[in-house]
Amino acid sequence: MRYSGFRVIKEALTGHRGWGPAWRDPDPKPEYDYIIIGGGGHGLATAYYLAKEYKQSRIAVLEKGWIGSGNVGRNTTIVRSNYLLDGNEPFYEFSLKLWEGLEQDLNYNAMMSQRGIINLMHSDAQRDAYIRRGNAMILNGADAQLLDQKQVLEKYPFLNVKSARFPVMGGLLQARAGTARHDAVAWGYARAADQRGVDIIQNCEVTGFRIEGSRIRGVETSRGYIGAKKVGACVAGSSSKVMAYAGMHLPIESHVLQAFVTEGLKPVLPGVITYGAGHFYCSQSDKGGLVFGGNIDGYNSYAQRGNLPMVEDVMEEAIAMFPMLGRARLLRSWGGIMDMSMDGTPIIDKTHIDGLYFNGGWCYGGFKATPASGFVYAHLLATDTPHDTATAFRLDRFHTGHMIDEKGMGNQPNLH
Amino acid sequence: MIINHPLLGPRDSSEFVYLGDARLLNRPDWQADNALEQFIDYGHTRENPAGLHRELWYHEQGDRSWLVVTRNTVTHEITQVELARDVARTGGRSK
Ligand SMILES: Cc1cc2nc3c(=O)[nH]c(=O)nc-3n(C[C@H](O)[C@H](O)[C@H](O)COP(=O)(O)OP(=O)(O)OC[C@H]3O[C@@H](n4cnc5c(N)ncnc54)[C@H](O)[C@@H]3O)c2cc1C
Numbered sequence: 001m002r003y004s005g006f007r008v009i010k011e012a013l014t015g016h017r018g019w020g021p022a023w024r025d026p027d028p029k030p031e032y033d034y035i036i037i038g039g040g041g042h043g044l045a046t047a048y049y050l051a052k053e054y055k056q057s058r059i060a061v062l063e064k065g066w067i068g069s070g071n072v073g074r075n076t077t078i079v080r081s082n083y084l085l086d087g088n089e090p091f092y093e094f095s096l097k098l099w100e101g102l103e104q105d106l107n108y109n110a111m112m113s114q115r116g117i118i119n120l121m122h123s124d125a126q127r128d129a130y131i132r133r134g135n136a137m138i139l140n141g142a143d144a145q146l147l148d149q150k151q152v153l154e155k156y157p158f159l160n161v162k163s164a165r166f167p168v169m170g171g172l173l174q175a176r177a178g179t180a181r182h183d184a185v186a187w188g189y190a191r192a193a194d195q196r197g198v199d200i201i202q203n204c205e206v207t208g209f210r211i212e213g214s215r216i217r218g219v220e221t222s223r224g225y226i227g228a229k230k231v232g233a234c235v236a237g238s239s240s241k242v243m244a245y246a247g248m249h250l251p252i253e254s255h256v257l258q259a260f261v262t263e264g265l266k267p268v269l270p271g272v273i274t275y276g277a278g279h280f281y282c283s284q285s286d287k288g289g290l291v292f293g294g295n296i297d298g299y300n301s302y303a304q305r306g307n308l309p310m311v312e313d314v315m316e317e318a319i320a321m322f323p324m325l326g327r328a329r330l331l332r333s334w335g336g337i338m339d340m341s342m343d344g345t346p347i348i349d350k351t352h353i354d355g356l357y358f359n360g361g362w363c364y365g366g367f368k369a370t371p372a373s374g375f376v377y378a379h380l381l382a383t384d385t386p387h388d389t390a391t392a393f394r395l396d397r398f399h400t401g402h403m404i405d406e407k408g409m410g411n412q413p414n415l416h
Numbered sequence: 417m418i419i420n421h422p423l424l425g426p427r428d429s430s431e432f433v434y435l436g437d438a439r440l441l442n443r444p445d446w447q448a449d450n451a452l453e454q455f456i457d458y459g460h461t462r463e464n465p466a467g468l469h470r471e472l473w474y475h476e477q478g479d480r481s482w483l484v485v486t487r488n489t490v491t492h493e494i495t496q497v498e499l500a501r502d503v504a505r506t507g508g509r510s511k
Contacts, residue, residue: 240462240464240465241464241466249461249462250461250464251461252464253436253464254464298434299417299429299487300437300464300469300489302466302489303489303490303491307492309428309430342459342460398456398460414434
């Protein structure tokens with residue numbers, strides 16, 4: 001079924017009896033050409049582009065819970081391509097271009113809203129760094145604009161720009177950046193993949209790999225053995241756990257990141273804004289809640305919930321930046337498990353086992369990458385060669401010394 | 417999280433800085449034939465278990481000692497806290 005304005009009117013007049021489920025609920029078949037492990041944004045996008053762009057068939061996505069139960073349904077929904085390094089920026093800009101056409105492509109309202117992101121700057125050194133980053137973005141075909149204090153105040157008159165310690169001197173604006181409705185992205189990809197014949201199999205946990213010689217044959221799951229010619233893991237925070245079934249140790253630590261939402265407020269925040277003197281980012285959802293977050297808690301965790309010191313830290317940053325927030329009440333907080341890599345950059349590569357591929361290490365920036373991650377991973381799975389925009393995301397870069405360390409923090413995952 | 421410091425008693429985890437897997441205490445032998453491989457592995461690969469994890473915490477805002485904390489990464493429950501010095505000595509190191 002195609003969704004359209006006409007359809008909405010027709011259903012409204014006939015009691016909404018014609019909608020039906022957005023995707024099937026099939027039982028696993030004994031064998032597939034491609035198995036994607038993980039029904040998050042990246043797994044579903046991979047399956048979709050495999051079917052659509054690379055004309056492959058006999059594809060299944062295996063998800064241990066329900067689709068969207070992982071980070072794709074927990075993130076703060078910021079979509080942007082404001083990176084500095086050559087290994088990263090072309091990939092994220094490719095992603096942003098895919099976001100721009102996503103809803104038409106999927107025939108699904110993902111509420112993609114290009115409301116702009118401003119990274120605030122608070123020192124001369126930060127201004128220099130932002131100019132450099134903005135230029136790198138422009139060189140890679142993205143958009144960037146340096147704003148002075150007055151221009152920032154025009155958009156956000158309530159900002160505490162005169163703070164003695166961290167005055168706001170201006171900001172780096174990417175006008176094409178914005179937010180998208182995270183669950184709708186998962187559902188939109190799921191529906192579009194299903195329409196192209198992909199089997200989305202929920203409540204199906206992968207518990208092991210069947211490997212003969214150096215070749216993958218299939219996966220063991222909580223719903224029995226399923227054969228496959230190629231298997232792509234795409235399990236974000238569970239990467240180390242799943243790849244250990246193939247005897248691999250990864251350059252990844254799992255950490256918890258929390259997010260917060262206030263009660264619904266009238267429109268106050270027209271775009272996305274980030275604090276340059278700490279780590280804090282905020283936007284307002286279409287329902288009115290201010291959605292924000294800060295740093296990871298900083299210790300290895302698979303708990304999907306964080307602790308209070310980071311809650312306090314995030315609130316302090318919020319108030320430092322917008323004193324007016326002090327009157328808003330916090331509605332909810334939650335956590336997700338981040339696959340923090342050793343250089344803060346993802347990995348999309350083959351493994352030492354023929355037919356087994358790995359996609360992970362997204363740290364806390366993987367939502368914006370969803371379309372491109374799916375596209376380039378599908379490219380790798382279908383052609384066994386990396387996509388042009390993803391040649392640097394190699395698993396062996398820690399051996400060859402080609403790390404992509406956007407923040408220059410070194411091999412300390414909790415600092416990226 | 418409360419870390420029960422062996423010398424100072426229960427302290428809030430926010431007084432500490434987290435480094436990571438306690439395996440980092442054991443630097444590879446730089447004279448080994450495969451020292452390069454060992455150091456790449458030491459610097460970059462992690463077990464990252466879901467469950468019990470032995471990890472290094474530094475009491476920066478306290479007595480500045482390094483601790484080896486055994487903590488469950490699924491529940492955040494801390495079951496053992498040792499001075500890293502004692503752990504290293506038991507492992508045969510002189511300091
Ligand atoms: C609080 C928070 C805020 C964030 N904010 C942003 C942001 O503003 N912008 C941004 O770009 N990114 C953000 N991120 C990061 C982003 O959400 C993730 O990097 C991205 O969603 C990861 O890819 P995914 O969607 O495929 O992961 P997930 O949705 O986690 O998908 C992985 C799936 O694999 C499944 N799985 C795991 N093990 C198995 C198994 N053995 N068998 C079968 N299935 C399995 C899981 O159940 C899960 O559904 C944020 C993350 C969090 C937690």
